Amino acid sequence: MALKEVLIDELRDMYSAENQLVKALPKLAKGANDRQLKQLFQDHLEETKGQVLRLKEVFDRLGEKPTGQHCNGMEGIVEEGADALEKDEEGASFDSGLIGAALRTEHYEIAGYEACIAMAEILEEREIATLLGENLKQEIAAAEKISAAGVSILKQSAGEPEKEKKPKTGKEKYSAKKSSEDEKKAAPSLKRRAS
Numbered sequence: 001m002a003l004k005e006v007l008i009d010e011l012r013d014m015y016s017a018e019n020q021l022v023k024a025l026p027k028l029a030k031g032a033n034d035r036q037l038k039q040l041f042q043d044h045l046e047e048t049k050g051q052v053l054r055l056k057e058v059f060d061r062l063g064e065k066p067t068g069q070h071c072n073g074m075e076g077i078v079e080e081g082a083d084a085l086e087k088d089e090e091g092a093s094f095d096s097g098l099i100g101a102a103l104r105t106e107h108y109e110i111a112g113y114e115a116c117i118a119m120a121e122i123l124e125e126r127e128i129a130t131l132l133g134e135n136l137k138q139e140i141a142a143a144e145k146i147s148a149a150g151v152s153i154l155k156q157s158a159g160e161p162e163k164e165k166k167p168k169t170g171k172e173k174y175s176a177k178k179s180s181e182d183e184k185k186a187a188p189s190l191k192r193r194a195s
């Protein structure tokens with residue numbers, strides 16, 4: 001059945017994504033200045049470990065192995081989180097960057113689980129859909145808690161003094177160059193839209 005193959009691929013992607021987060025979340029927890037934010041990252045780390053186990057259960061039910069696909073999407077998002085951790089900001093402004101990075105990981109996972117659940121439902125794999133639904137619920141709750149805790153952090157950050165601009169690092173220069181290239185490549189299509 002073709003859709004089942006697609007589902008297994010997507011689930012392997014999720015399995016890789018969750019495993020990458022098991023490694024990344026402690027770094028966010030360590031980096032966060034705000035105690036509540038730190039705690040949220042730690043709590044979600046524990047949940048994420050449970051999510052890995054739940055995915056293993058899904059694979060057991062399918063009679064498939066969970067490895068076989070690396071999630072490039074999560075690798076990119078985790079890399080952006082690492083950039084946020086390297087930022088030369090302090091206090092709430094530093095934490096604001098971590099909130100942006102953490103919300104990206106959660107919403108990426110929410111999209112992934114929603115797609116997998118839709119497929120499992122079409123395939124009438126109800127138990128699998130239920131297990132995935134538990135992971136999805138945790139991701140949605142985690143995103144909501146981070147957003148709620150974020151309100152006061154973002155407000156604090158807005159009141160912090162702006163830093164003097166420092167010269168760009170090599171990595172930042174590379175990123176700026178790529179961003180100009182993105183703009184140039186899109187420009188012909190945007191012109192067509194305007195005319």
Ligand SMILES: [Fe+2]
Pocket residue numbers: 018021048051109139
């Ligand atoms: Fe997760």
